[in-house]
Amino acid sequence: MKVFSGIQPTGEPHIGNYSGGFRQYAATQEQGEAYFCIVDLHAITVGHDPKELYDGTLDIGAMLFATGLDPERSTVFVQSHVTAHAEAAWLLGSVTSFGELRRMTQFKEKADQQEFVSAALFGYPTLMAGDILLYQTDIVPIGDDQRQHLELTRDVAERFNQRFGETFRIPDGVYPEAGARVMDLQEPTKKMSKSFGTEAGKVLLMDDADTIRRKVKRAVADSGREVRHDLDEKPGISNLIELMTVATGETIQEVEARFDGHGYGDFKEAVGEALVALLTPIQERYRELRSDPAELGRLLAIGADKAREASAPTLEAMYERMGFAQPS
Numbered sequence: 001m002k003v004f005s006g007i008q009p010t011g012e013p014h015i016g017n018y019s020g021g022f023r024q025y026a027a028t029q030e031q032g033e034a035y036f037c038i039v040d041l042h043a044i045t046v047g048h049d050p051k052e053l054y055d056g057t058l059d060i061g062a063m064l065f066a067t068g069l070d071p072e073r074s075t076v077f078v079q080s081h082v083t084a085h086a087e088a089a090w091l092l093g094s095v096t097s098f099g100e101l102r103r104m105t106q107f108k109e110k111a112d113q114q115e116f117v118s119a120a121l122f123g124y125p126t127l128m129a130g131d132i133l134l135y136q137t138d139i140v141p142i143g144d145d146q147r148q149h150l151e152l153t154r155d156v157a158e159r160f161n162q163r164f165g166e167t168f169r170i171p172d173g174v175y176p177e178a179g180a181r182v183m184d185l186q187e188p189t190k191k192m193s194k195s196f197g198t199e200a201g202k203v204l205l206m207d208d209a210d211t212i213r214r215k216v217k218r219a220v221a222d223s224g225r226e227v228r229h230d231l232d233e234k235p236g237i238s239n240l241i242e243l244m245t246v247a248t249g250e251t252i253q254e255v256e257a258r259f260d261g262h263g264y265g266d267f268k269e270a271v272g273e274a275l276v277a278l279l280t281p282i283q284e285r286y287r288e289l290r291s292d293p294a295e296l297g298r299l300l301a302i303g304a305d306k307a308r309e310a311s312a313p314t315l316e317a318m319y320e321r322m323g324f325a326q327p328s
């Protein structure tokens, strides 16, 4: 079983990234050959600061190990270190239509926020498709917001296979049962996002304990008093219930039962404490790893070597089947 996922190294990671990303990476690495990629090439599709990209790459590297990836077991690497990704994106651009890319909701949302909409932002999904397909991936652990990109990846892979012969395995997305779409604490009908909403709306993985408690305490709740999961009637409380499941591993029903008869105040306090208990040890490990950039660089270099070797045969097959003349 091959596992692949990617995460962008820009902006500070939040509890939504933990829920749909990091925690699923640590869990799925147990299932087979796993690749986790810091997607720096994706990060330049909207205006970016070079220093932030540089630092963010090491920050996310440290966070991937701090949240449980084992460098002996998983291949953790930086996308730009493996040039096959940029090449695959170009080749796959020829089997992806303008209409498909134009329909991508993430493109529309991000484009609305930019004055300068780059061609790279438009082509973002073909780069992501290449990431996944190069490794003959079976499963892709992601949050709900990446579902459309994964569907496009499958379509593009099928089209390529039909046109040029069987080349890619068709990957499946893996989404958490609860917490696949963590919502903004202040606007619980919008997803928690690095690029939208206010600081008060997101619990950052590196927030200190008091900040976490305060943000959860001030989270928008709903009318009524019952701690019940109901996305239509109670989006705020439902979101906090899901965050509790992320922090403790309980099911939604278990959380509801535990807080039956309690008011929102008690419940919010408990969610805050559960998140503090989850994040404190992660933060300690993160600080330790981040304070040794040379060691981090060493681990990422090993990952890049492994990723180069693993992706080379697929890239070669793509060139060959598409009719590129090979030097003999």
Ligand code: TYM
Binding pocket: 004, 005, 006, 007, 008, 009, 016, 017, 018, 019, 020, 021, 022, 039, 042, 127, 128, 131, 132, 140, 141, 142, 143, 144, 145, 146, 149, 179, 180, 181, 182, 183, 191, 192, 193
């Ligand atoms: P990125 O960097 O935005 O997010 C990393 C992971 O976090 C998940 N996520 C969430 N999950 C639940 N609730 C939320 N509010 C929330 N916000 C973010 C994302 O779904 C993701 O799993 N395009 C991807 C990166 C990428 C990729 C790939 C992923 C590039 N190539 C190949 C998988 C496979 C992205 O921007 O993720």
